[in-house]
Amino acid sequence: MTTADSPYRPTMSQRAAATTTMAALVFGAICVSTVPAAADFRLCNNTSSRVGIALGYKDAEGWTTEGWWNVSSRSCETLLRGTLVARYYYIYALDYDRGGEWSGQAFMCSRDKEFTIRGTENCLARGFDRTGFFEVDTGEQRSWTVQLTETNQQNPKGLPGLPAPGGLPGLPNAPGVSGVPSAPPPGNKQ
Secondary structure, X not given: OOOOOOOOOOOHHHHHHHHHHHHHHHHHHHHHHOOOOOOEEEEEEOOOOOEEEEEEEEEOOEEEEEEEEEXXXXXXXXXXXXXXXXXXXXXXXXXXXXXXXXXXXXXXXXXXXXXXXXXXXXXXXXXXXXXEEEEEEOOOOOOEEEEEOOOOOEOOOOOEOOOXXXXXXXXXXXXXXXXXXXXXXOOOOO
């Protein structure tokens, strides 16, 4: 029991228990802080339309194109999970609601239905479409987010928006497309 005149002095076993508890909390905080951040390749649709996304990339097995991710207006999706394995990725996007596309001069294979296609050669002879993708240079970052924007919007890098659908295609570092290193929470492939 303590009185106003005598300060509380914990016993040796109480001090040992408090020290053990504090050490456990510090160790837990260190463990939590060393967990690596998520590293993914994401795309954010900052337009008022739904968009369809196809992705091309080169991994240890060669070139692959995949599609389609359906990205709702003003939302983001994770296209690839984990640390990026390449510097360059390629995207083709369709505006489902107003028509138009974001495309480029890197031709790869695609098709109208969901797909995963190995290789970029002889697309037509193999029964696929030959589609122009635009290049995304991630600068060898661990994670990256691509932003698709409309004509009247400004993206985070201050670039003007993409010409109205049906207009000029979006090209690397061109209006309507920007990218930034990131590690946001993962999305879903639909």
